[in-house]
Each structure stands twice: as C-alpha cells, then as structure tokens.
Amino acid sequence: MAILGNIIKGVINLRNSISSETDHVDNQKETFKFLLEKAKHTEFGQHFEFSKILKSEVPYKEFKSTIPYFSYDKIHNDWWHKLHEGKDNVTWPGHPSYFALSSGTTGKTSKRIPVTDDMIEAIKNAGIKQVLAMENFDLPADFFEKEIMMLGSSTNLEKNNEHVEGEISGISASRIPFWFRGFYKPGEEISKIDDWDERVQKIAEHAKKWDIGALSGIPSWMELMMEKVIDYHQVDTIHDIWPNLRVYTSGGVAFGPYEKSFKRLTGKPVEVVDTYLASEGFIALQTRPETDAMQLLTDNGIFFEFVPFQPEYINPDGSLKPDSPSISIEEVKLNQDYVLLVSTVSGAWRYSIGDTIQFTDIAKAEIKITGRTKFFLNTVGSQLSVNKMDAAMKRLEDQFDIDISEYTICAKRGEDDEFYHYWYLGTSDTSLDSSKVAEALDEALQAANKNYKVARTKALKGVKVHLIKPKVFYDWNARNKKKGGQVKMERVMNEDKFQEWEKFVREQ
Structure with a gap:
C-alpha cells in the first residue's frame, strides 16, 4: 500500500474540504491595500504619494490617475537601475535577493527583474496551492510518491555584486525545500549544468x-528532452521509460500547438495541467480538470489590472499608450x-x-493566455493575435x-511590391505541397x-508558407543563446529580424 501517498492525499483532501469559495474581488482589494501600505515609505511610494492614495475615498481611481503604466524599459530606466547601484527601498522595502533574467522572446539583452524574499514566499505558496489542487484531478494515492521532473533553466545562479541572478525557473528550483528534494529530478547536480544539451544528455x-x-516545464523543451530520452534508450514512447507518468504541468505558453506532437x-494518457509562472511572479494555475483555463492567484502578492486589447491602445513595440483605459477584476x-x-x-x-x-469564468x-502584445500582427489591418494563429495551426494539423x-x-512586401504574410511552419512532414x-x-x-x-480583399495580397523541421526553430534559439528554460519562440517578427531568420534557415 502507498502509505505515504495516502497520507499526503488525505491531507490534501482535508485542506480542500475545509476551504470555502474564494471571493476574488475582495482578495484583490486586500492585496491592493497591502501592497500600498507596505511600499508607502519606499522612494517610489513617497514619490507617488501612496499614503494619500490610501486615504482617498476612491483609492483605485486615485492610483490609476497618479501612477503611469510601466514597461520594463521605463521602470528600469526610472527606478530599478538604482537597485544595481546598491540603493535600498526603491520600489519595495529592502533590497531584492535575486534578479530574474528574462530576455523574453524578442530581446537580445536580458532584462533583470527584481525577485524579493516576499516574491519567493509567494511563489512557494502558489506551489502549495498547486499541490492542493491535484486532489481535484482524481489521481491515485501512489502518484504522490512518484518523482517530479522539473525541466527549467540551470540552477547554477550567478553572483552579481550583492545579489544572485538567473532565470525564474532556476531561482525557484534552487529554493526547493529540503523535504521535497527526494522527489525532485533531475536533482541538484544535473540541474546546475549550464549547457542545455549536456544537461539533457545526463537526464x-x-x-x-x-x-x-509528473513533468513540469515549457512544452517545446520538454518535447526535446523526451525525444532525447526515447532515442537514447531506443524505445517507442516515454512511458516505456517512465510507466507511471500521469501529469504534465505546462507553463508560459498555450499548450494547444504542442498537443499533437x-x-x-x-x-498512455497524461493529464495536462497549465500554470502561469512569469519572471514577475506566479500569475495563475489550473485548479480543476473540467477546463484548461487557469485561476488567477488573487491573494498572493499580485494586484491585477486589465487594459482592453485594442490596436488604438498599443504602440508598435507592444507597450501601452499612456491614455489607455484600465479596469480592475470587478469590471472585466x-x-x-x-x-x-x-x-x-x-x-x-x-x-x-x-x-x-481572456476571462473564461469571472466568478472563478x-x-x-491569448497571446503577446508584441506578437499582434496588424499590418494592413489584419489584426491577427496569437490565439487566432494557434487556432489556424490546429485546423491545419x-x-x-x-x-x-x-x-x-512576418508581414512584408513581396517582389511584386504587394503585402503578403510569410509563414514558416515547423512540422516533421515537410513533403506536403x-x-x-x-x-x-x-x-x-x-x-x-x-x-x-x-x-x-484590400491591401493583403496573400499567404506564403514554408515547411521546415521544428529543429530549425530550436537551433535558432540556441544561436541566440536562448535554449531551454523559459525560452519561447517569437511568433511574429519584424522585417529586420525576419531577414536574419530567413538567412539562418537557408544556411541549415
């Protein structure tokens, strides 16, 4: 009998049975107040008069009218750069212990996003909530005795002055509690290997x-790891190596495009559970099997706002225009x-x-995730978002x-000086017309x-498609030093980047 598994499952069941329905609006009001109260004596809080906002009869309205929108570049140039100069109490009390490196999907230079002890605690709490939610997926007791493969970036973090930096998945894995280390794979030694290919070889x-x-990680890199394991052991599927694999925790991108591959x-069937861990924090997680939607973590150190995604509110670089309207969760x-x-x-x-x-259930x-602001293609009015592109890929599959x-x-002019959408599709079958x-x-x-x-019917002349092997996409990321971890392929490229891409493809 799986004694330990039954104990863990019993505790999870008990915790879920005594919990009540969450009021997400109240959660967000409390989170909003907590954030401003704690940060009101920081340089940022004093500059924007958090104390005055908290005393307002309509604090959120005051908050919106006082504080501008921030992109990474703006908040770094205005505020976060001071943290790298050794200053404390800039936008949050104290000094961050870590900085999460994130080049995203389009930038070449890593962003350095502060990760405070409070955020580390919030991420840990989100992980506990994720474990508690597994009761809803009706897994057998012995599942809770199996090991978990967490495939993220290297846990070999770099010391930089008074802080440590690395990708958020590496930071999180480096802070795994002692009682979980026996379950965690590939283990501390292999996880510290910087070179992605060497790490996967060891796995x-x-x-x-x-x-x-259970598996946990970005779908594209998880598939590459599984392919390597299958090939190394000369078997047909990953279940020939790990017969008790039952759950895959995806994250960062929509799983739909990867489902078939x-x-x-x-x-065997594997339960896919979506999570939303960004460099800025643990945003949301899937709590029930009836849907692939994820529940925002409304009581875990993050206050959310929402700007309607309309072309007139978005700058060409994907940032928000200053006068774009925003709303809180109670208005979505x-x-x-x-x-x-x-x-x-x-x-x-x-x-x-x-x-x-998009919200799929407001009460819950x-x-x-429907896309990226930078990956919204509106050349000649086509208004294509990533979710529309993903749906088209599913139909082609x-x-x-x-x-x-x-x-x-990429949208660009062809030799006839007309606009076309040029697509490169990664598929194992490149023999199609x-x-x-x-x-x-x-x-x-x-x-x-x-x-x-x-x-x-107007300015967009047509569509041109090139079929290439998926490996080309991964090699492109590797060339840009972005292999593994939290890395995602850019879905939409500008013409300059696309010219580099096409040159790279021709050389393969």
Whole structure:
C-alpha cells in the first residue's frame, strides 16, 4: 500500500474540504491595500504619494490617475537601475535577493527583474496551492510518491555584486525545500549544468533510475528532452521509460500547438495541467480538470489590472499608450482580450508583462493566455493575435494530419511590391505541397477573423508558407543563446529580424 501517498492525499483532501469559495474581488482589494501600505515609505511610494492614495475615498481611481503604466524599459530606466547601484527601498522595502533574467522572446539583452524574499514566499505558496489542487484531478494515492521532473533553466545562479541572478525557473528550483528534494529530478547536480544539451544528455543517461510521475516545464523543451530520452534508450514512447507518468504541468505558453506532437511521444494518457509562472511572479494555475483555463492567484502578492486589447491602445513595440483605459477584476467581461498589468511584492507597479488574456469564468477568476502584445500582427489591418494563429495551426494539423509545434510569421512586401504574410511552419512532414497548405491557412484565418478577411480583399495580397523541421526553430534559439528554460519562440517578427531568420534557415 502507498502509505505515504495516502497520507499526503488525505491531507490534501482535508485542506480542500475545509476551504470555502474564494471571493476574488475582495482578495484583490486586500492585496491592493497591502501592497500600498507596505511600499508607502519606499522612494517610489513617497514619490507617488501612496499614503494619500490610501486615504482617498476612491483609492483605485486615485492610483490609476497618479501612477503611469510601466514597461520594463521605463521602470528600469526610472527606478530599478538604482537597485544595481546598491540603493535600498526603491520600489519595495529592502533590497531584492535575486534578479530574474528574462530576455523574453524578442530581446537580445536580458532584462533583470527584481525577485524579493516576499516574491519567493509567494511563489512557494502558489506551489502549495498547486499541490492542493491535484486532489481535484482524481489521481491515485501512489502518484504522490512518484518523482517530479522539473525541466527549467540551470540552477547554477550567478553572483552579481550583492545579489544572485538567473532565470525564474532556476531561482525557484534552487529554493526547493529540503523535504521535497527526494522527489525532485533531475536533482541538484544535473540541474546546475549550464549547457542545455549536456544537461539533457545526463537526464537521458539517468532516466531509467527514476520513477517519474509528473513533468513540469515549457512544452517545446520538454518535447526535446523526451525525444532525447526515447532515442537514447531506443524505445517507442516515454512511458516505456517512465510507466507511471500521469501529469504534465505546462507553463508560459498555450499548450494547444504542442498537443499533437506531445501525444506522439507518450504511450498512455497524461493529464495536462497549465500554470502561469512569469519572471514577475506566479500569475495563475489550473485548479480543476473540467477546463484548461487557469485561476488567477488573487491573494498572493499580485494586484491585477486589465487594459482592453485594442490596436488604438498599443504602440508598435507592444507597450501601452499612456491614455489607455484600465479596469480592475470587478469590471472585466468574458471573452474580451485584455493586456495584463501587475503590481507585485517585488516592486513592479502597473507593469505590463506583455501578455494578453481572456476571462473564461469571472466568478472563478479563470483565464487563458491569448497571446503577446508584441506578437499582434496588424499590418494592413489584419489584426491577427496569437490565439487566432494557434487556432489556424490546429485546423491545419487536423486537415493535413500533421503536427505543427512551432511557427513564425512576418508581414512584408513581396517582389511584386504587394503585402503578403510569410509563414514558416515547423512540422516533421515537410513533403506536403506548401501552396495547398498556404491556401488552407488563408481560408482558416478568413473564417476565424473578419478583420483578416477584409484585409485580404484590400491591401493583403496573400499567404506564403514554408515547411521546415521544428529543429530549425530550436537551433535558432540556441544561436541566440536562448535554449531551454523559459525560452519561447517569437511568433511574429519584424522585417529586420525576419531577414536574419530567413538567412539562418537557408544556411541549415
């Protein structure tokens, strides 16, 4: 009998049975007040008169009218640069112990996002909530005795002056509590290996020694790891190595584009649980199996705001225009794309992390990620967001019986001086007629998006498709020193970046 597993499952069941329905509006009001109270004596809090805002009869309205929106560049140039000069109490009390390195999907220079002890505690609390939520997925007791493969960035963090820095997944893994270390794989030694390929090679060599019950990480890199393990041991699926694998915790990107290729690597059904861990904090997690939507963590050190995702509110670089309207959680509507803003216990304020979301259930505060503000393609009025592109990829997968795990797109003029959308699709079957795929893609986008359909009758001449192996996308990221960890492929490129990309593809 799985004694330990039954004990853990019993504790989870008890915790869930005594918890009541969460009031997310009240949670956010309390979080808002807590953040301002704690930061009111910081340099930022004094500059923007947090004490005055807290005394206002309409504090959130005062907050909105007083504090501007911040992109990373703006908050770094105005405030966070002082942290690197050794100053304390800048945007949050004290000094951050860590900085999360994040180059995102488009930048070449790493962002350095402060991660305070309060944020580390919030991430740990979110992890506990995730474990508690597993009761809802009706897993057997022995699942809670299996090991967990957490595939993130290296835990070999770098010391830089008075702080330590690395990707958020590496920071989180380096802070794993002692009681969990026996469950955690690939373990401390392998996790410290900086080189991604070397780390995955070691995982493959040790794989048969482990009894993995759950995987956690970005889908694209998880698939590469599984392919390596399968190939190394000359088996058909990952379940031939890890027969008790039951759960995959995805994160950072929508799992939909990877679903078909992921299933190809498994021999049994695997429960996919979405999470939303960004460099700025643990945003949301999936709490029930009936939906793939995730619940915002409204009581965990982050105050959320939402800006309707409309072209007139977005600058070409994906940042928000200063006069764009924002709302709190009590005003949101279903099926409306919003730009997500966060104010956090790490001292981010009205900060756009660059993601767009939709609410699928307002009472439960459940959302899904719909795209990136930088990956919104509106050349000649086509208004394509990532969720529309992902849906088109799914339709192509079904129509041509292929898997498309990666893609990128650019709008530019062709040799005839007309505008086209140029697509590169990553699929294992590159023998298909690309012109037929382009025709089907064009039809799918017109059916799903009226703005795109209008654009096709005017300035957008057509669609051109190139089919390439998914490995090319991963090699591109590797060339840019962005392999593994939290790295995601840029879905939309500008013309300069696309020129580099096409040159890279030709050289492969």
